[in-house]
Amino acid sequence: MTDKSMTCEDVIGQLHSGMTLGIGGWGSRRKPMALVRALLRSEITDLTVISYGGPDIGLLAAAGRIRKLVAPFVTLDSIPLEPHFRAAREQGALELTELDEAMFMWGLHAAANRLPFLPVRAGLGSDVMRVNPELRTVTSPYADGEEFVAVPALRMDAALVHLGRADRLGNARYLGPDPYFDDLFCEAADTAYVSCEQLVETAELAKAGPPQTLLVSRHSVTGVVEAPNGAHFTSCAPDYERDEAFQRLYATTPWPEFAARFLSGASEHDYQSAVRAWHEEQQ
Amino acid sequence: MTTRAEYCVIACAEAWRDNGEVLASPMGLVPAFGARLAKRTFSPDLLLTDGEAMLVGLDGTVEGWLPYRRHLTMVTGGRRHVMMGASQIDRYGNQNISCIGDWQRPSRQLLGVRGAPVNTLNNPVSYWVPKHSARVFVERVDMVSGVGYDRAAAAGPSAARYHRLPRVVSDLGVFDFATPDHRMRLASLHPGVTVEQVREATGFELVIAAEVPYTREPTAEELRLIREVIDPRGLRDREVRTA
Numbered sequence: 255m256t257d258k259s260m261t262c263e264d265v266i267g268q269l270h271s272g273m274t275l276g277i278g279g280w281g282s283r284r285k286p287m288a289l290v291r292a293l294l295r296s297e298i299t300d301l302t303v304i305s306y307g308g309p310d311i312g313l314l315a316a317a318g319r320i321r322k323l324v325a326p327f328v329t330l331d332s333i334p335l336e337p338h339f340r341a342a343r344e345q346g347a348l349e350l351t352e353l354d355e356a357m358f359m360w361g362l363h364a365a366a367n368r369l370p371f372l373p374v375r376a377g378l379g380s381d382v383m384r385v386n387p388e389l390r391t392v393t394s395p396y397a398d399g400e401e402f403v404a405v406p407a408l409r410m411d412a413a414l415v416h417l418g419r420a421d422r423l424g425n426a427r428y429l430g431p432d433p434y435f436d437d438l439f440c441e442a443a444d445t446a447y448v449s450c451e452q453l454v455e456t457a458e459l460a461k462a463g464p465p466q467t468l469l470v471s472r473h474s475v476t477g478v479v480e481a482p483n484g485a486h487f488t489s490c491a492p493d494y495e496r497d498e499a500f501q502r503l504y505a506t507t508p509w510p511e512f513a514a515r516f517l518s519g520a521s522e523h524d525y526q527s528a529v530r531a532w533h534e535e536q537q
Numbered sequence: 538m539t540t541r542a543e544y545c546v547i548a549c550a551e552a553w554r555d556n557g558e559v560l561a562s563p564m565g566l567v568p569a570f571g572a573r574l575a576k577r578t579f580s581p582d583l584l585l586t587d588g589e590a591m592l593v594g595l596d597g598t599v600e601g602w603l604p605y606r607r608h609l610t611m612v613t614g615g616r617r618h619v620m621m622g623a624s625q626i627d628r629y630g631n632q633n634i635s636c637i638g639d640w641q642r643p644s645r646q647l648l649g650v651r652g653a654p655v656n657t658l659n660n661p662v663s664y665w666v667p668k669h670s671a672r673v674f675v676e677r678v679d680m681v682s683g684v685g686y687d688r689a690a691a692a693g694p695s696a697a698r699y700h701r702l703p704r705v706v707s708d709l710g711v712f713d714f715a716t717p718d719h720r721m722r723l724a725s726l727h728p729g730v731t732v733e734q735v736r737e738a739t740g741f742e743l744v745i746a747a748e749v750p751y752t753r754e755p756t757a758e759e760l761r762l763i764r765e766v767i768d769p770r771g772l773r774d775r776e777v778r779t780a
Contacts, residue, residue, distance in 0.1 A: 280605060327649035334648060343636070343646035352635065356609045356655035375613060376655035379684035379692035385640050400695040431590035432604040
């Protein structure tokens with residue numbers, strides 16, 4: 255069977271400018287940050303990004319990599335407003351398709367099920383319809399005759415997600431309480447890359463928890479990356495909590511200064527070392 | 538003496554009275570204390586979350602699993618009553634948490650619409666505004682995130698079918714839409730607040746009856762629960778200053 259293990263750099267080597275990229279996780283939770291940082295080290299730009307947005311969006315927006323964002327929100331959770339996303343919006347630096355959280359979810363389901371759209375009772379009456387004039391409604395063909403929003407499929411060229419454990423074949427399991435929508439991201443994308451805290455043998459993966467936490471299956475995965483602490487500074491329960499102190503630093507440091515200190519290295523290893531050095535300074 | 542924050546907790550708790558076995562989703566400290574008070578007293582069947590993926594009892598005992606995808610099902614299934622915040626709200630209950638100014642290029646980008654559109658069309662939605670002002674209670678919101686009564690009606694029967702905004706609680710009083718055309722009405726004043734104060738702090742004309750009742754007094758047991766059990770550290774006073 256195919257060994258799909260690769261490095262962050264291998265993954266980025268398979269992406270290119272102008273792509274539509276889905277990013278899993280939710281807000282500042284279990285974001286594939288090591289892959290996002292690798293993306294920042296590349297020249298890839300002009301992206302359409304689909305995300306329940308957190309610092310993944312802030313980082314990519316601050317670096318000018320996003321042409322268009324599809325999202326229902328961007329937040330750091332414990333810090334409600336993402337400063338770099340805010341700045342980008344207030345400067346008109348990116349295009350936005352703003353959808354409701356449920357519309358977004360059904361867009362993922364539609365894409366994963368190869369449907370052009372799915373109907374939702376959401377969006378009607380709200381300004382989501384005004385700011386997305388391309389959205390259409392659909393009438394129930396049954397006796398009720400109700401009208402719904404037809405959320406278009408959120409199909410993507412590639413998806414990036416981060417999970418707790420994975421094997422080399424591309425099977426992956428979440429260990430925390432919430433799967434978020436990472437399986438749907440993988441199934442809604444033409445290619446999907448899973449980073450994980452720890453790469454394990456398949457037999458060990460199966461023993462790491464109950465079967466229903468085997469969220470992502472290998473048929474929907476193109477590549478697997480072992481990236482310990484790879485969701486930093488977002489949370490990756492139960493392996494680690496959000497690094498609140500570092501997130502505060504991220505949110506309050508001018509972008510050039512933050513990028514120079516933490517993102518200018520040649521590798522994820524350099525980033526993790528810079529973070530460790532910063533934490534040691536704080537003590 | 539009952540503080541303003543305590544009247545707010547009572548007013549929030551009352552939002553969940555007679556709701557039965559639904560999820561109480563409070564956003565903000567005072568609504569969270571209100572939900573817990575309601576569950577401890579007159580609405581014991583309410584469901585609560587730990588703010589993550591678990592349904593929990595008052596003591597934190599896990600009784601169920603509610604990750605985001607199932608939470609969204611609970612919203613559309615209608616077995617939930619959320620109390621959301623509002624950066625802006627208008628007389629028909631249209632609410633904005635997305636951005637201030639022109640959406641194309643906002644002067645202040647906020648959270649985004651989040652789940653406000655799906656919430657307002659599917660499960661009862663109340664609002665909590667800790668600082669009542671004409672900047673929040675506006676003539677027109679800049680981006681309709683949560684749908685108000687006029688917009689739900691205009692959008693047709695599918696939008697209006699499960700649309701319901703039971704109440705708005707602010708630090709000045711309680712408001713509802715119990716008027717023939719669903720315009721916002723001053724339902725009660727928190728003791729110590731005058732009708733004039735509310736008028737001045739509201740950017741549109743409220744429906745105000747000749748006699749406006751006061752928000753009810755907490756019982757001695759409710760006060761004890763708020764002060765000794767639910768919020769012994771007095772965090773409520775940080776969200777609502779005593780006038």
